[in-house]
Amino acid sequence: MDAGVDGLEEAGGRGRKPTYDRGFVENVVSVTLSKPPKGSTHWSTRTLADKLGVSHMTVHRVWRDNRLQPHRSESFKFSTDPLLAEKVSDIVGLYMDPPEKAVVLSVDEKSQIQALDRTQPLLPMRPGQPERRTHDYKRHGTTTLFAALDVASGEVTGDCYRQHRHEEFLDFLKLLAKTYPKAQLHLVLDNYRTHKHPDVVDWLNKHRRFHLHFTPTSASWMNQVEIWFSLLNRRAIQRGVFRSVAALKEAIMRFLDAWNENRRPFIWVKSAEQILARANRQRFTVTGH
Secondary structure (H helix, E strand, O other): OOOHHHHHOOOOOOOOOOOOOHHHHHHHHHHHOOOOOOOOOOOOHHHHHHHHOOOHHHHHHHHHHOOOOOOOOOOOOOOOOOOHHHHHHHHHHHHHOOOOOEEEEEEEEEEEEEEEEEOOOOEOOEOOEOOEOOOOEEEEEEEEEEEEEEOOOOOEEEEEEOOOOHHHHHHHHHHHHHHOOOOEEEEEEOOOHHHHOHHHHHHHHHOOOEEEEEOOOOOHHHOOHHHHHHHHHHHHHOOOOOOOHHHHHHHHHHHHHHHHHOOOOOOOOOOHHHHHHHHHHHHHOOOOO
């Protein structure tokens, strides 16, 4: 009361004393980052607790406070393309500042889409219980979807084929030529060999309004149609039941048509400089192999 508002600060020495000092915490962190026990790929709270002679909840609290998650693992891949900077700048430029009076299409194929039928009927969702399906399934064949995403509008042009050879890719290019009969077309593609087949090159030489732009190796994530493929898989294929390839194709085209009715583009926000700044971290990466 005498100190007023300033007196609301907690006085030194108040509160419960910590059970473990800073040295113990640093030791837990150090051991967590060290080699795991024999036969394991990483520490668990219980294996580390047994080694240090404390409870697994103590280890858990230290991990939580220091943002350590040995149970998690993520993957990465640095592109080693010698033309990385040029390709990144080219594709980002198409996304963020496209050429005037031209159409930018993100093109790729989703191959080997399986028509899977469950061995028993699905059990529908109930309150407090998710939809359930058997873990085993019957295969009824596969199909390959070729798709082109209009970067400006979000509209998708696509068709299904039995295979994904250069012949099918040529057929799809002809479909794009009919869909966009007069526009200059800039296609963003990955480095799959069918995209560079001699027959494809010959056809492109006769159709000069097609311009191909290739993503860097190991950087197919720069192709925006991959985002659309992910949506297709999660919303229409992954949980579907297909008793034939024809049924699978119908489901794919239904999703494509529904998407186009309410289409929206994906907005690219990363500049080429930001992407290259992260990619250049590879020069500091040292492998343990």
